[in-house]
Structures are given as C-alpha cells and as structure tokens.
Amino acid sequence: MTGKLTDVVRNLWATVAGPTVPEKPVPEVIIHDPEAQLPHDLDDPFFDRKVQERMADVIAHSADKK
Numbered sequence: 001m002t003g004k005l006t007d008v009v010r011n012l013w014a015t016v017a018g019p020t021v022p023e024k025p026v027p028e029v030i031i032h033d034p035e036a037q038l039p040h041d042l043d044d045p046f047f048d049r050k051v052q053e054r055m056a057d058v059i060a061h062s063a064d065k066k
Contacts, residue, residue: 046052
C-alpha cells in the first residue's frame with residue numbers, strides 16, 4: 001500500500017512541478033553496517049575488521065591452551 005501511495009504522490013508531484021532529475025535506481029541489496037556510522041580512531045590498530053578477527057582467534061586459541 002505504501003509503495004503505491006508513494007508512486008501516486010510522486011507522479012502527482014511530477015505533473016505539477018514538471019520534469020526533474022531522474023532518481024537513481026534503488027540497489028537490490030542494502031548492507032547495514034552500524035559500525036560504519038560510528039566515529040573511528042584511525043590510529044587504532046584494531047580498526048580493520050580482519051585484524052579484529054585475527055586477534056579474536058588469537059585470544060580464543062590462547063584460552064584453549066590453558
């Protein structure tokens with residue numbers, strides 16, 4: 001229902017306002033990364049996701065050795 005209502009409003013507005021810049025197509029897949037919205041300390045050596053994963057493996061393996 002909301003999609004149809006949006007299309008009706010958009011078409012009505014286009015008729016009243018005249019031609020506008022065409023919209024970019026919406027991507028089929030949206031990736032949500034909440035960490036990307038947070039401020040980052042670029043000097044932090046653990047900023048990179050792969051480094052975080054490797055350090056997590058090191059910590060997990062050290063706990064297994066005890």
